[in-house]
Amino acid sequence: MTAQQHLVEVSDLSTNFYTFEGVVRALNNVALVVNHGETYGIVGESGCGKSVTVRSMMRIVQTPGRIDGGRIVMFLNPEDKEKGIDILDRSEVYMSSIRGKDVSMIFQEPGAALNPVLSIEQQIAESYQFHRMDEMLGLTISRLQAAAPKAGPLKIWNDFRLSLLRRELAAYEAHGERIRTIDNELYRLEDASDQASRARKHELNHERDKPVRTSRLVGFVRRVPFLRRYRRPLDRTLSAEIVDLLRSLGIPNPENIAKRYPHELSGGMQQRIVIAIALACHPTLLIADEPTSNLDVTIQAQIVDLIRELKETAISSVIFITHDLGLVAEICDRVTVMYAGDVAETATVRELFRNPLHPYAQGLLEAVPKEVQESTLTIIPGAVPNLIRPPSGCRFHPRCKMKMDICEREKPETIERGAGHFVACHLYTKDQSND
Amino acid sequence: MTDNIIDIRALKKYYPVTGGVFRRHVADVKALDGVDLTIRKGECLGLVGESGCGKTTLGKTLMRLHPATEGRIYFDQPGSEVDAIEKGLVSTDPAVHAKAKARLHEVDLLSVGGKQLLKMRQRLQVVFQDPTNSLDPRMLVRDIVAEPLVAQRLISPKLIPDAVVELLGKVGLTRDHLMRYPHEFSGGQRQRIAVARALSTNPRFILMDEPTSALDVSVQAQILNLLKKLQEEMELTYLFVTHHLLVVKYISNRIAVMYLGKLVELGPTADIFKSPHHPYTRALLSAIPVPDPETKREKIILSGDVPNPINPPKGCRFHPRCAFAVERCRVEEPVLEEVGGPDRIVACHRWKEL
Numbered sequence: 001m002t003a004q005q006h007l008v009e010v011s012d013l014s015t016n017f018y019t020f021e022g023v024v025r026a027l028n029n030v031a032l033v034v035n036h037g038e039t040y041g042i043v044g045e046s047g048c049g050k051s052v053t054v055r056s057m058m059r060i061v062q063t064p065g066r067i068d069g070g071r072i073v074m075f076l077n078p079e080d081k082e083k084g085i086d087i088l089d090r091s092e093v094y095m096s097s098i099r100g101k102d103v104s105m106i107f108q109e110p111g112a113a114l115n116p117v118l119s120i121e122q123q124i125a126e127s128y129q130f131h132r133m134d135e136m137l138g139l140t141i142s143r144l145q146a147a148a149p150k151a152g153p154l155k156i157w158n159d160f161r162l163s164l165l166r167r168e169l170a171a172y173e174a175h176g177e178r179i180r181t182i183d184n185e186l187y188r189l190e191d192a193s194d195q196a197s198r199a200r201k202h203e204l205n206h207e208r209d210k211p212v213r214t215s216r217l218v219g220f221v222r223r224v225p226f227l228r229r230y231r232r233p234l235d236r237t238l239s240a241e242i243v244d245l246l247r248s249l250g251i252p253n254p255e256n257i258a259k260r261y262p263h264e265l266s267g268g269m270q271q272r273i274v275i276a277i278a279l280a281c282h283p284t285l286l287i288a289d290e291p292t293s294n295l296d297v298t299i300q301a302q303i304v305d306l307i308r309e310l311k312e313t314a315i316s317s318v319i320f321i322t323h324d325l326g327l328v329a330e331i332c333d334r335v336t337v338m339y340a341g342d343v344a345e346t347a348t349v350r351e352l353f354r355n356p357l358h359p360y361a362q363g364l365l366e367a368v369p370k371e372v373q374e375s376t377l378t379i380i381p382g383a384v385p386n387l388i389r390p391p392s393g394c395r396f397h398p399r400c401k402m403k404m405d406i407c408e409r410e411k412p413e414t415i416e417r418g419a420g421h422f423v424a425c426h427l428y429t430k431d432q433s434n435d
Numbered sequence: 436m437t438d439n440i441i442d443i444r445a446l447k448k449y450y451p452v453t454g455g456v457f458r459r460h461v462a463d464v465k466a467l468d469g470v471d472l473t474i475r476k477g478e479c480l481g482l483v484g485e486s487g488c489g490k491t492t493l494g495k496t497l498m499r500l501h502p503a504t505e506g507r508i509y510f511d512q513p514g515s516e517v518d519a520i521e522k523g524l525v526s527t528d529p530a531v532h533a534k535a536k537a538r539l540h541e542v543d544l545l546s547v548g549g550k551q552l553l554k555m556r557q558r559l560q561v562v563f564q565d566p567t568n569s570l571d572p573r574m575l576v577r578d579i580v581a582e583p584l585v586a587q588r589l590i591s592p593k594l595i596p597d598a599v600v601e602l603l604g605k606v607g608l609t610r611d612h613l614m615r616y617p618h619e620f621s622g623g624q625r626q627r628i629a630v631a632r633a634l635s636t637n638p639r640f641i642l643m644d645e646p647t648s649a650l651d652v653s654v655q656a657q658i659l660n661l662l663k664k665l666q667e668e669m670e671l672t673y674l675f676v677t678h679h680l681l682v683v684k685y686i687s688n689r690i691a692v693m694y695l696g697k698l699v700e701l702g703p704t705a706d707i708f709k710s711p712h713h714p715y716t717r718a719l720l721s722a723i724p725v726p727d728p729e730t731k732r733e734k735i736i737l738s739g740d741v742p743n744p745i746n747p748p749k750g751c752r753f754h755p756r757c758a759f760a761v762e763r764c765r766v767e768e769p770v771l772e773e774v775g776g777p778d779r780i781v782a783c784h785r786w787k788e789l
Contacts, residue, residue, distance in 0.1 A: 305736055330725070331498075352730050353727060367656035371681070383623060384651075
């Protein structure tokens with residue numbers, strides 16, 4: 001395990017939803033670790049807190065939900081992989097600078113994730129404009145310089161465009177430099193807890209949140225009709241980049257697709273566009289929240305194949321949420337089984353399928369129709385409980401066939417049974433105390 | 436051949452597309468384009484295919500929820516009778532033809548009307564995909580389950596409450612659930628209510644339109660087991676429409692595979708899974724994620740989507756996505772032919788070579 005480098009460490013995460021009927025305790029001290037370079041699966045029935053977990057990791061839990069406790073430490077710094085940042089401590093502006101750039105997410109329903117009034121090109125461009133503006137400006141400038149006319153009025157226009165674009169680039173570069181110095185200092189202060197450094201941290205965070213300051217000339221020209229066309233070469237650079245991106249995702253006829261609107265595309269194609277948006281900035285971590293649950297098996301196979309391929313080429317780690325155990329078996333390296341806001345079991349895929357320990361994991365595996373299904377399916381009686389008044393002790397006990405007295409009283413501790421195989425169940429804690 | 440409960444002949448369903456200022460009829464969405472299918476008494480026939488291939492349309496046309504464009508559906512008729520009428524319909528003798536036509540109005544699901552239709556509907560029931568949408572949110576469970584009984588006037592109103600409780604008992608619900616509204620139930624329980632409603636008229640045949648695709652795996656297993664048990668107890672026949680192939684494998688005796696409004700393969704479940712003949716069936720089967728990390732299979736990944744059914748490809752409809760397509764597939768449309776017996780049919784030019 002020591003050889004593995006952690007990418008995300010979630011510990012004691014509690015997210016609650018403050019609804020009219022009461023507090024929904026959606027996550028009950030969830031802990032999980034995602035390593036660099038792995039595909040991590042989260043399975044469970046609906047209402048188990050899979051989506052809430054990853055939404056908490058992106059800090060996009062919708063109201064009335066709130067993250068009430070815990071730590072989410074991300075190790076995103078490419079130079080220093082030992083040092084993490086607790087993203088729950090950071091500002092909203094910091095989060096938006098990470099979202100889509102270091103951590104991206106694919107949502108369940110592509111039809112709902114895409115904006116119906118913007119063309120595909122415009123939607124993908126947003127990501128570039130938000131995170132990679134300096135790069136795009138640089139590309140545009142070098143392109144304009146290469147094709148500069150020798151003399152005449154065109155040369156004047158070209159020089160004008162170039163000077164404005166350079167000003168913009170300078171502003172973005174200065175901004176990037178400022179962020180880098182602040183980040184470096186924040187890294188040093190991450191673990192410090194004395195009064196002075198806490199104050200300094202606060203100050204730095206505030207400083208970091210300031211937006212890019214472009215020069216006043218640029219701001220003026222962008223409001224003048226005709227003159228504001230100086231930015232058109234930038235749009236062309238963006239289009240070219242987007243077409244390249246779409247082509248690399250295996251989308252046929254990308255020039256045409258880029259100009260279309262979401263409703264003109266099929267479900268599978270929409271999902272590819274969502275993936276394209278997520279990948280526009282080469283994220284380190286891709287979170288896929290049931291990316292294929294509304295698609296046909298053939299299209300699902302295409303999408304899963306694409307994600308697996310991307311995992312090898314473009315992105316470091318993938319968190320794959322699904323309720324389809326077949327998909328988990330196919331694509332994931334390690335899996336966490338969640339039940340009613342608790343982590344029930346974590347293990348490598350092979351281990352989990354060969355030797356599931358938690359009664360819920362066992363039940364889940366038996367409830368799925370297999371390739372060779374001789375007997376009738378075994379079922380887990382009942383349904384996922386209401387989390388406003390979750391069952392006491394182990395939340396699974398009302399449905400568990402191995403229930404003991406202790407299950408009603410105490411929440412089981414998570415223990416390690418065998419290398420990297422963690423389970424939270426009294427069946428095994430009792431064993432250990434007997435040993 | 437006397438044991439067919441439903442005999443579908445040359446069923447077509449076109450949805451008109453209108454356009455222009457006068458809403459002219461400009462094209463047709465060919466959702467079903469000549470489907471022949473028989474469903475035997477007491478079996479469960481699985482109907483699979485991608486979305487947009489006409490599975491649901493077939494079910495809805497069967498229930499006469501949508502009027503069919505063309506074709507005949509014989510319900511619970513002896514095979515000899517069906518053959519006689521079919522022969523009469525193609526006969527050149529006008530008298531014979533007219534007689535067969537008249538007979539259709541008594542036995543063809545698509546032609547009967549009035550009281551006869553009501554009576555046929557009593558024996559045909561349906562369970563829809565999403566129980567949240569198929570149950571009226573403003574009706575009590577008691578009324579939902581009793582509605583078919585009231586509409587069909589099957590039993591005296593006095594007996595209805597007891598009948599409802601008995602029906603709920605069959606699907607694993609109790610008297611306590613009677614006075615509740617659908618939103619108070621979980622997805623699995625709602626689907627149980629929908630099943631109870633379908634059972635209320637004591638049907639012979641139930642159309643299951645993706646009954647488990649909106650449910651979680653553990654609940655899905657509960658519903659599947661319930662459906663299996665009911666089928667044995669009440670000698671029901673199911674048409675099980677779904678795109679989840681392992682579910683179909685678990686529950687059905689035979690499988691029909693559809694692609695773009697056409698039947699492409701039909702056969703006993705075990706045979707289809709063991710040796711699929713049609714390239715499309717193969718691709719479908721290989722795309723199933725197997726819940727076992729030890730077995731890694733070679734996948735056939737189809738490129739592209741299902742083509743537009745307004746303007747389906749010429750020749751074999753599958754050829755643009757088929758890895759084995761040859762010139763003949765582009766030109767000539769394959770017909771369904773028997774493969775080693777009447778049980779197994781496939782529509783492909785090249786199944787023998789593959």
